[in-house]
Amino acid sequence: MNKIEHIGIAVKDLSASIPLFEKLLNTSCYKTELVNSENVKTAFFKTGENKIELLESTVTDGVIAKYIDKKGEGIHHIAFDVNDIYAEMERLKKEGFTLLNETPKNGADNKLVCFLHPKGTNGVLIELCQEKNKITDLQI
Numbered sequence: 001m002n003k004i005e006h007i008g009i010a011v012k013d014l015s016a017s018i019p020l021f022e023k024l025l026n027t028s029c030y031k032t033e034l035v036n037s038e039n040v041k042t043a044f045f046k047t048g049e050n051k052i053e054l055l056e057s058t059v060t061d062g063v064i065a066k067y068i069d070k071k072g073e074g075i076h077h078i079a080f081d082v083n084d085i086y087a088e089m090e091r092l093k094k095e096g097f098t099l100l101n102e103t104p105k106n107g108a109d110n111k112l113v114c115f116l117h118p119k120g121t122n123g124v125l126i127e128l129c130q131e132k133n134k135i136t137d138l139q140i
């Protein structure tokens, strides 16, 4: 795995949280994106090398809505950049980790993503992500 690509934060209301994080980080949100596969609307911020992803549920029973019901707003996941998401998923499966999706899914920010079950990772939801334009022909 490479660097932490971003940290995902679950929020109730992007229209309140975007200006809050703009003030906090002293930088403008550079992108918002609807991710239909996850029923979330996302907003991205960049601070130096790091990215923050805010996530708001677009449906009342979506994963982010359920997370906030249970735990409140806050850090939802940590995403690691990987060179080859297929190989990394294979490696982690062999190591005994539970993948939440068997094939990579389309995520926000032009990425292929896969999540690991937090029960096997000390309660931390881990996301693997690979930039789509770094996908080799062999993988497609």
Ligand code: ZN
Pocket: 006, 007, 008, 053, 077, 079, 127
């Ligand atoms: Zn993420």
